[in-house]
Amino acid sequence: MLKSLVVGFLLFLSTTVLGQDEASGLAASNGWFREVLPGQKSLAIYVSLLNSGPTTLTIESVEVVGVAHSMLHMSYDEKGVSRMKHLDSLVLESGQSYQLQPGATHIMTMGLPNDLQQRRALTVILRTSDGQSLSFEATMKAI
Numbered sequence: 001m002l003k004s005l006v007v008g009f010l011l012f013l014s015t016t017v018l019g020q021d022e023a024s025g026l027a028a029s030n031g032w033f034r035e036v037l038p039g040q041k042s043l044a045i046y047v048s049l050l051n052s053g054p055t056t057l058t059i060e061s062v063e064v065v066g067v068a069h070s071m072l073h074m075s076y077d078e079k080g081v082s083r084m085k086h087l088d089s090l091v092l093e094s095g096q097s098y099q100l101q102p103g104a105t106h107i108m109t110m111g112l113p114n115d116l117q118q119r120r121a122l123t124v125i126l127r128t129s130d131g132q133s134l135s136f137e138a139t140m141k142a143i
């Protein structure tokens, strides 16, 4: 009895969260990261984002499940040297798509989950300034 109540409540929670995602219009596809090398302590995650909703969305925080700290980064070129800087937020206008890709904007992890080599995938959660969230799966790609 109690067990079915708990399951019912969890189902209710998950449909509520999905509903919010649909309402926001934010979608993520093709999340990936490069094959991790032994001893590697961080990695960059790439993904295609689309704001199909009617309002401008501002992605304010990034969480990678199982990782202590993660952030939005932008790669740029300074006199032929590739550098990275922290981005506080990412703004997507209504109807705008945005590619996080090598040499440009990416999600940077500080640390890696211990079981990454077995799972070969990471769960990423993006949160917008209006309190909505979107989670997506990024998978390891051998390059």
Ligand SMILES: [Cu+2]
Residues within 6 Å of the ligand: 044, 073, 074, 084, 106, 107, 108
């Ligand atoms: Cu970076």
